Amino acid sequence: MFPRLRRKTATTENEAPKLAVRVDKLWIRYGKFQAVRGISLAIPPGEVFGFIGPNGAGKSSTIRVLATLQSKFDGYVAVNGLDVKARPDLVREQIGYVPDFFGVYEDLTAREYLHFFAAAYRLPYHKRASVVDDVLQLTDLTHKIDFSVDALSRGMKQRLSLARVLLHDPAVLLLDEPASGLDPRARIEMRELLKALKEMGKTIVISSHILHELAQLCTQIGIIEAGQIVAQGSVAEIYKHLGLMRIVHVQLANDPPGLLEHLQSLPGVTHVEETADRWSIRFEEGELEIEDLHAAFVHQGGRVRMFQPEVMDMETAFMKLTEGTTQ
Amino acid sequence: MNALLSQLSLPLLSKELTEQSSRGRTFILRTVYAIALYGVGLGAFVNQSGGWDNLSFNILGTGGRLFTAVVQYQLAAIYLLLPMITAGTITSEKERDTLGILLITKLGPWTIVLEKFLSRVVPMLLYILMSLPLLAVAYSLGGVENGQVLQAGVVLVLCVLQVGSLAVLCSAWFRTTPQAVVSAYLLIGLTQFCGVLYARSMTQASPVLYTGEERLLDQLVIGTVSPGVYLSLNQYFRESNLATCVGWAILPVFACLFAARLALWPRAFLTARSWGLMLLRALDRFFHVINQNVVTRGVVIFRDHVPLPTARPLAWRELNKRSLGTMRYLIRFLLLTEAPLIAALLWPLATGEVYENRRFATGEWALQAVWLLAVFMLLVQSTALITGERSRQTLDVLLSTPMLTRDIVMQKMAGVHYLIKILLVPMGTAAIFWLFWLGAGQHNQQPPLDAIWQLVRMIVQPLIYLPLIAWGGFYCGLYCKSQTQAMLLGVVILAVLVGVPRIILPMLLPASAPYFNSGSNMSYYDPSYRAFQEDIAWTGHLIQILFPCSNFFDARSTPSPYPYRGETPLMPIAGMAEILHWLFYGGVVYWLRTRAPQALTRSTQRAEAPIEDLALELA
Structure with missing residues (x-):
């Protein structure tokens, strides 16, 4: 009936097939205010992309474009090769969107809530019960299936929210501040769940303020400020680019003489702090490998009880890259 | 200091x-x-x-x-x-x-x-x-x-x-x-x-x-x-x-x-x-207590069973999970409204009211009260459709699903359409009584044609105005942040539509003033009423067509196109004007309904596929 359109659609779908998310020169304006100013992203399938930035930097606006909830923008945005502007209906089949708040239908139980969205995602009726069971099992909510959604804790609600977006098995998950407002246990559970999803091969775009967790989880980081990307790449690349220090905590069973002086003389080591139960060595990773540092301890006769490299200091990276300006 | x-x-x-x-x-x-x-x-x-x-x-x-x-x-x-x-x-x-x-x-x-x-x-x-x-x-x-x-x-x-x-x-x-x-x-x-x-x-x-x-x-x-x-x-x-x-x-x-x-x-x-839910639960307890007696012994006629959603999830929620969704609550609501309504309508007979015009007035009051109730309930329900999703913060989640915007709108309106059907019951009751009192008061002075005409009006008016209010409320909810704002906007628009013509008409047609000032309780033989009928002409009719003034809450305001026996047909044009009025507002309802998906897309900024792509998908 519409052969021209069929061809056009096919062309659109064939564009950039290797990227799960592609954003080219994205501009978002609200009247005269420019929320996003020409950012570009390229996220291959299976990546976990962390979106970091101060409040009002443009993270949520970008995610809303990817979630087809923001039709007015300039630039090219594609999810799994599908142009968001041309085929938002098909893009919606490919994405699972978790906003930065958890809205509830207070009159539904967890089972009804998931069946409601299963119907909204047009899952075949005969498969729904098993799919709902699967996602509940994955999110560890099986025992809450007949509880009112309103009665669940915030952490459970957030897990239920993830269960919702997994119903139609989307390729790309868009998570806007999924851990905000959660207690430490719920945050750890959420992180473990995201790791499981990463292992399942999902592409995840996640924005968060909890930088420490993003560093552990993400394969790529994009730091955005005032609507522009100020740094992008893997965590290690960003550290290297910024010349940031690495910190290793070491506990020794003995106290070899001359060890402190030897450590201080190693290339790249800038500071060694001796506290009551451990040593903290700060060094530039480009000049000294962690393995070499460990070898230096052993070589000097140190009996190593604990050798713990600190997770990359994302807060420092964030503070260094951003000036705290919002638009 | x-x-x-x-x-x-x-x-x-x-x-x-x-x-x-x-x-x-x-x-x-x-x-x-x-x-x-x-x-x-x-x-x-x-x-x-x-x-x-x-x-x-x-x-x-x-x-x-x-x-x-x-x-x-x-x-x-x-x-x-x-x-x-x-x-x-x-x-x-x-x-x-x-x-x-x-x-x-x-x-x-x-x-x-x-x-x-x-x-x-x-x-x-x-x-x-x-x-x-x-x-x-x-x-x-x-x-x-x-x-x-x-x-x-x-x-x-x-x-x-x-x-x-x-x-x-x-x-x-x-x-x-x-x-x-x-x-x-x-x-x-x-x-x-x-x-x-x-x-x-x-x-x-x-x-x-x-x-x-x-x-x-x-x-x-x-x-x-x-x-x-x-x-x-x-x-x-x-x-x-x-x-x-x-x-x-x-x-x-x-x-x-x-x-x-x-x-x-x-x-x-x-x-x-949820207030409605609390009220219905209180009703539940009340009916449960009543049901525990020697005669009924707690018998349950309708046992509610809420199935899981199949194809239309939003309509499922609107019809099954909202206050008046289930058969049990529906019957209770009808009992709650119908019983006092019928009691009020029969009150003049019970008290031996001899004046027919007072019986008639009771019917008219009841009809107006039911109209007010209907308008109020519809405004509450329809303005909450989108504002409720906003306040619950579920709108974004809903819009990011693959449901078509048209489906979202129509499924959300399913509950309101259901409410309209429910409201037609008390409205029908009040209308039947009103027609009955009207007929009783005329002592066969009116030909059957007039009764038929009034009956047609009673049927057509709710079928046009109730959807009009429902869709109007939906649009108000679409463009307002909160339900209160939406309801305020709806009330102001209704007040303007109902009130403005009542201001304009007397200015344009001074002879009709007594008609408006007396609340239309005028005799057909009253000279000023006749003057109104003769004077109203096209200007008045145009206003009548454009505004739901004469018909809103006012069952009798538009004169019958059929004269009393022995009279010359004065105003067949009045009936024509009313038909044009219905056609106009029917068209408005159709237009509002057709444009609603686009309005939702525009107000929420949801990305929408070009129309030909949708046609392709449907094909």
Whole structure:
């Protein structure tokens, strides 16, 4: 009936097939205010992309474009090769969107809530019960299936929210501040769940303020400020680019003489702090490998009880890259 | 001194007034209010002078009608607008979680309640001051006594204080703004109804003039319950005891404010609950108790079973999980509305009412009450469709699913369409009784054609107006942030659509004025009514077609195109005008329905595939 359109659609779908998310020169304006100013992203399938930035930097606006909830923008945005502007209906089949708040239908139980969205995602009726069971099992909510959604804790609600977006098995998950407002246990559970999803091969775009967790989880980081990307790449690349220090905590069973002086003389080591139960060595990773540092301890006769490299200091990276300006 | 000044700085009041003045809708409301007020004034002025061409010295001494029109308009505005404006004053703080912050400041509960009260009362008093030039014109025309002006002014202020304090109490008591608004209207409606009932019993018992002393108790009761009714009964009080009445009427204001102050702390951190659901659960308990008797022994006829959603999830939720979704609740709602309605309609027969026109009036009152109920319920339901999703923060999640926008709209409206079907039952009951009383009153004077015509009108009007209100409410919800704003917008639009033609028509067609002023209770043989029919012509019909004025809440306003026996057909054109009116509004409903998906897309910024792609998908 519409052969021209069929061809056009096919062309659109064939564009950039290797990227799960592609954003080219994205501009978002609200009247005269420019929320996003020409950012570009390229996220291959299976990546976990962390979106970091101060409040009002443009993270949520970008995610809303990817979630087809923001039709007015300039630039090219594609999810799994599908142009968001041309085929938002098909893009919606490919994405699972978790906003930065958890809205509830207070009159539904967890089972009804998931069946409601299963119907909204047009899952075949005969498969729904098993799919709902699967996602509940994955999110560890099986025992809450007949509880009112309103009665669940915030952490459970957030897990239920993830269960919702997994119903139609989307390729790309868009998570806007999924851990905000959660207690430490719920945050750890959420992180473990995201790791499981990463292992399942999902592409995840996640924005968060909890930088420490993003560093552990993400394969790529994009730091955005005032609507522009100020740094992008893997965590290690960003550290290297910024010349940031690495910190290793070491506990020794003995106290070899001359060890402190030897450590201080190693290339790249800038500071060694001796506290009551451990040593903290700060060094530039480009000049000294962690393995070499460990070898230096052993070589000097140190009996190593604990050798713990600190997770990359994302807060420092964030503070260094951003000036705290919002638009 | 500085401490005293800081006490008098009224920070909350300043903030509220500044906020209000910076809002665009305040400006719009003021403009609409002023236009309507001066429209009413001009209409009354032209009307009493007998037309634009008759402005002469004859109008001297005829300021009474203008004065009455302006005061009545102000009273109506106070009762209609003020609860809507005021009931959200404290609940909005609760909804934004800012009441707790206010309570831990040095502002005491009294200060908060009073400043909130003043922040709504002061603008309303300014609205009343707007009418001063009109009252001055009325006064200068003559026919208005000094005492009347003073009395009207005092009563208007008293009304503002009473309605405002009651709405503040509702606002302090309830958790959400819609709950507070609905309760405020119900309570105010109840007090006014009591006032009218008392006044009616008083005037029917002794429809002669009494001295003020003899009627002092009546004055006090009516003045306290409803100053507006007190003003309308002025003729019955030869010596008005205004000062005493003011003293009494101010008591409920203090009582309400005191109750609001008491409720402020204990009810500051309530959990939001569905009101409708609570009401239906209470009904459940009530019916359960009734059902446990020797005869029925707890028998259950309809056992509810809510299946899981299949193809239309939103419609499933609207029909199964919302308040009136299940058969059990539906039957209970019908029992709750039908039983009192039928009782009220049969009341004249039970009491042996001999006057047919009073029986007829009962039917008409019932019909109008059911219309009001229907409009109110539809507005509440339809304005909540999108605003409810917004307030629950579920709209984004819903829009990111692959559902088509058209499906979202139509499925969301499923519950409202269901409600319309339910409302047709009490409306049908009231209409049947009304037609019955109408037929009984005519003693076979009317030909069957007229009865058929009235029947057609009874059927067509709800089928057009109810969807019109429902879709109108949907659009209001689409463009407003909260349900309260949406309802306010809906009420204002309805008031304009219903009220404006009633202002315009008398100005254009002075001969028709008595028809409008008498609430259309005129005899067919009345010369002015005949003059209206002959005079109305095309201009009137055009207005009638464009505005749902004559038909709204008013079953009889459009004259029948069929004359009485032996009469010449005067106005077949009136019937044609009404048919055109229906066609026009039917078209409006169709247009609103067709455009709704696009409007939703535009207002939410949801990305939508080009239309040909959708056609491809559907193909």
